[in-house]
Amino acid sequence: MEKCLYYNQEIYASDVHEEFSLQEKIREAYREHRLFCSSCGGEVLYKHCTERESHFAHKDNTGKCEYERYFKTVKKRSDEAKKIITTFYLQFKDKYMNYQINRDVRLVSKHYTDISIETPTKTVAIEFVNEYKAPKYMDEICKAYEDTHLGYIIIVIDEYRGETIESDFNYAKRYALNKGNGILLLKSPNDNSIQLIKQDKSGFSELSVFSYRTIFSDIDIIDNQHYSDDFIVAYNKFVNDREIAYKKQREEQRIAAEKERIAMVAYIKSVNDQKCSTNNQKTAYGKVLNDQQVACESRRKEQDLKTRKQPTEQDYKVKLYSMLEKCHYDEVEHDCKNDRQKARDLLWLYRYNGYAKRTIEKNLGDLIRDLEQEEKEP
Ligand SMILES: [Zn+2]
Secondary structure, eight states, rough: OOOEEEEEEEEEHHHHOHHHHOOOHHHHHHHTOOOEEEETTTEEEOOOSSSSOOEEESOOOOOOOHHHHHHTTTTOOOHHHHHHHHHHHHHHHTTTTTTEEEEOSSSSSTTTTTEHHHEEEEHSEEEEEEETTTTTHHHHHHHHHHTTOOEEEEEEEEOOOOOOOOGGGGGHHHHHHTTTOOEEEEEESSEEEEEEEOTTTTOOOSSOEEEEEGGGGGGTTTTOOSSOOOHHHHHHHHHHHHHHHHHHHHHHHHHHHHHHHHHHHHHHHHHHHHHHHHHHHHOOOOOHHHHHHHHHHHHHHHHHHHHSOOOOOOHHHHHHHHHHTOOOOHHHHHHHHOOOHHHHHHHHHHHOHHHHHHHHHSSSHHHHHHHHHHHHHH
C-alpha cells in the first residue's frame, strides 16, 4: 500500500522512502502503534525496500481490506509500473509545488485514482494503465470521471513502437487519441522519455499520427491544454507539411492527368487527320486517275482522227480493183448495192479501166446494167 494514516494525516510510502527524517518519524510512530490503514483502520507498518517500491503493509493481514484488495486485484501492477507512478508523483510534487498532490485517492466510487492534482480551480485525476488494460476497465473509469465532470488524464506505460496510424494502437491508446484533447501520453518503461502522440484527422495521407518524444520536465499536464508548446508547434508543422505534400501530390496528379488528356486529344486529332488525309489522297488520286483517263481518251480520239483516214473515193476504187483481181465479186456486188458512191466507183472503173471493164462485164454484167438503169432514173 502506498499510504497510511498518521495522526489522521495521510503519509505516502514514496515520501518516506525519499526522506530519512520522515522515515525516522514513521518508525517511531510504528513503535507507538500510531500507523493505521486509511481504509480498514488496521495497524500498518512501513517496509523500506531498495529493489521493489517501499510500501506499507497490514500488521495482521486479514485479506479483508478493500484498499489492499483493490491494488492486488483491480490495479495489480508490476514493480516497474509502481516505480513509474512514484516517479511521476515525485516529479509532480516538484513541478506543482503550489498544488495539492494526492495518491490512491477516491474521487469516483469503487475506484482508487493513482494520482490527483488539486489546483484552486480544478481537480485533475491521473490514471496509469498498461497497454493490456481491458477495454471494459477503460470504459468504466473514463465514464465515471465524465459523470463527475472531473478532468482526467490517462498515461499509458508502454514503449512507442513507431505506429503511424491510429488503428495500429490498442484500445487504451486509441481511447486517449480519440477523447478529450486527443493526445496520448506514453511513458516508456525503459528510459525517461515521454511520447506525446496526436492523431491528424485531416486525412491527407495514410500516415496519421504524430509522435513527439520529450522528457518529463518539458511537459505541463495541468496548465497547458496541449501539455507542451513545443509539441503543438511541431504537430502543427507536421499537419501543415502533410497538407502541403498532399496538395503538391494532388497538383502533380492533376498536371499528369492534364498532360495525358492533351496527349490523348493530340492523338485523336492525328488519327483523324490521317484519316482525312488518306481520304483526300484517295480523292486526289481518283481525280488524277480520272483526269488521266479523260486525257488518254481524248488523246486517243485525236490520234484516231489523225491516223484513221476516212476512206476516199480513190481509196475505194483501189480496194475495188483489188477485190476484182481477187475475184471477190459477191463482196463487190454487196458493197455497190448498199452504197451509191461505191456503185458510182464501180461504174467509173467499168467505163475507164480496160481490165476492170472486161472482168466486170464477164462477172458482174447484171449489176452494171441495173446500176446504169438506176443512173437514168434518179
Ligand atoms: Zn486496510
